[in-house]
Amino acid sequence: MAVTAQRIIVIGAGPAGTRAAARLVEAGLRPIVIDEGERQGGQIYRRQPPHFTRPPEKLYGSEAPKAVALHRDFEALREKIDYRPNTLAWGAKPGMLMTVTGDEAREVPYDALIIASGATDRVMPMPGWTVPGVYTLGAAQIALKAQACAIGAAPIFTGTGPLLYLVAWQYMKAGVKVRAVLDTSPFSLRLKALRYLAARPEVLRHGMGYTADLKRAGVQMANGITPLEVMAHDGRVAGLRWRDAAGREQSTEGDAVGFGYGLRSETQIADLLKCDFAFDSIAKQWLPVVDSDGRSSKKGVYLAGDGAMVRGADAAEMAGRLAACAALLDMGLSIPAAEIEKLRAQLAPMGKFRQGLEMAFPWPGHQAASLPDSTIICRCEKVTAGDIRHAAKDLDTPEVNRTKQLVRPGMGRCQGRMCGLAAAEVLAAARGVPAEQVGRLRGAAPIKPLPIGARLVESA
Numbered sequence: 001m002a003v004t005a006q007r008i009i010v011i012g013a014g015p016a017g018t019r020a021a022a023r024l025v026e027a028g029l030r031p032i033v034i035d036e037g038e039r040q041g042g043q044i045y046r047r048q049p050p051h052f053t054r055p056p057e058k059l060y061g062s063e064a065p066k067a068v069a070l071h072r073d074f075e076a077l078r079e080k081i082d083y084r085p086n087t088l089a090w091g092a093k094p095g096m097l098m099t100v101t102g103d104e105a106r107e108v109p110y111d112a113l114i115i116a117s118g119a120t121d122r123v124m125p126m127p128g129w130t131v132p133g134v135y136t137l138g139a140a141q142i143a144l145k146a147q148a149c150a151i152g153a154a155p156i157f158t159g160t161g162p163l164l165y166l167v168a169w170q171y172m173k174a175g176v177k178v179r180a181v182l183d184t185s186p187f188s189l190r191l192k193a194l195r196y197l198a199a200r201p202e203v204l205r206h207g208m209g210y211t212a213d214l215k216r217a218g219v220q221m222a223n224g225i226t227p228l229e230v231m232a233h234d235g236r237v238a239g240l241r242w243r244d245a246a247g248r249e250q251s252t253e254g255d256a257v258g259f260g261y262g263l264r265s266e267t268q269i270a271d272l273l274k275c276d277f278a279f280d281s282i283a284k285q286w287l288p289v290v291d292s293d294g295r296s297s298k299k300g301v302y303l304a305g306d307g308a309m310v311r312g313a314d315a316a317e318m319a320g321r322l323a324a325c326a327a328l329l330d331m332g333l334s335i336p337a338a339e340i341e342k343l344r345a346q347l348a349p350m351g352k353f354r355q356g357l358e359m360a361f362p363w364p365g366h367q368a369a370s371l372p373d374s375t376i377i378c379r380c381e382k383v384t385a386g387d388i389r390h391a392a393k394d395l396d397t398p399e400v401n402r403t404k405q406l407v408r409p410g411m412g413r414c415q416g417r418m419c420g421l422a423a424a425e426v427l428a429a430a431r432g433v434p435a436e437q438v439g440r441l442r443g444a445a446p447i448k449p450l451p452i453g454a455r456l457v458e459s460a
């Protein structure tokens with residue numbers, strides 16, 4: 001088989017996709033690299049618009065050297081790959097990817113597909129979360145990183161996970177008066193997770209540093225809280241009502257809320273290709289089944305980076321390279337065994353650290369049971385917790401896709417990417433079963449909205 005005749009597509013030009021593409025180029029291939037973003041870099045190493053001039057140290061902090069290296073290496077690849085920015089992969093069937101660039105839709109055949117599509121914020125709704133001025137933590141960071149804008153002059157950050165502290169710290173460093181950092185996870189869990197978190201001492205040290213800086217600056221901090229409601233005045237955020245660890249009700253005034261509970265992998269393309277999925281009891285999510293090197297259950301389909309399992313940017317770079325090695329090996333190319341062994345060994349502590357993060361900052365699935373019936377779960381279709389409970393009890397619906405058919409959570413433009421996990425938790429709580437028993441929302445094409453004027457142009 002002539003390897004050069006192989007057509008490989010990489011979805012995503014973040015850390016995983018960039019390193020996968022680089023390894024394919026090293027092997028003499030010219031992969032197609034598709035990214036819906038305007039500029040390469042992915043989430044953590046997101047680039048600012050061309051006319052913005054903030055230095056890397058300001059944008060990426062301690063990660064600036066890695067960001068600069070990833071951007072530089074990608075620029076060096078540009079002539080050797082078929083790079084398609086502003087291009088969304090919206091559908092897939094075996095051997096064929098559907099993309100759209102502007103209003104030009106294409107069907108792009110492939111022999112091997114490396115999906116490096118990253119993750120998004122994991123959301124547990126609360127009353128008032130659809131009020132203008134409420135953002136996910138990731139969105140709050142994107143506003144700051146890409147646009148040099150703050151979500152408010154006095155924001156409150158809540159939820160849990162490393163991004164909670166990082167984003168609050170980044171806002172504080174940018175000169176914003178952060179009102180509070182309110183973590184749903186009790187501090188004791190962090191101590192329990194310490195032996196896992198110690199697998200990456202440098203990252204642990206940075207995380208502890210952010211917390212210490214916030215405390216020193218007098219930002220209100222609390223652990224083990226339960227968010228009760230985003231308070232609103234004149235249709236805008238006025239603050240947050242919450243319950244502290246001792247069960248007392250509190251309220252904090254502020255003009256914006258950033259919230260989130262870690263990340264969820266973007267897995268819809270693997271889903272459309274009918275890859276096997278399994279419930280991951282650590283992340284409490286359904287994830288595509290992959291082997292140690294990123295091979296999915298479908299021949300020629302590989303996953304790397306946060307889109308396979310959230311392990312962070314350093315792991316994403318290694319996993320991208322490893323998935324490319326797996327694809328090359330499967331094409332019949334010889335790859336040095338030492339290279340693969342080294343990458344697998346480098347990834348091992350990342351897995352342990354990830355376990356520590358999930359232990360320290362758990363997804364608060366239990367909150368779903370106590371959300372008032374009126375809480376909006378699916379904001380695209382305005383489906384409330386009460387609607388889902390009605391499906392669970394009155395319509396005797398045991399499964400989340402059936403619930404979608406009957407009361408429409410996940411039926412709207414986000415296709416359940418934002419609400420799917422919470423909808424499953426509300427359903428599971430109403431049925432009195434664990435979340436994995438109600439299944440997961442199946443992906444459907446188009447996985448994200450298409451321009452209404454999109455037309456199929458000549459393919460490839």
Ligand SMILES: Cc1cc2nc3c(=O)[nH]c(=O)nc-3n(C[C@H](O)[C@H](O)[C@H](O)COP(=O)(O)OP(=O)(O)OC[C@H]3O[C@@H](n4cnc5c(N)ncnc54)[C@H](O)[C@@H]3O)c2cc1C
Pocket residue numbers: 011012013014015016017034035036037041042043044045087088089090116117118119120121137138139141142163166263266304305306307311312313314316
């Ligand atoms: C909002 C957000 C902020 C984060 N901030 C930090 C941080 O400050 N520090 C930190 O350590 N970690 C952060 N993380 C986590 C970190 O970004 C990831 O661990 C790392 O970027 C993973 O790299 P990746 O290549 O797997 O995915 P990403 O960097 O997410 O790259 C995925 C790429 O795929 C593209 N893509 C996805 N789906 C499609 C599609 N269907 N069609 C075309 N293109 C597609 C996206 O545009 C993106 O460029 C953040 C994550 C998120 C979601």
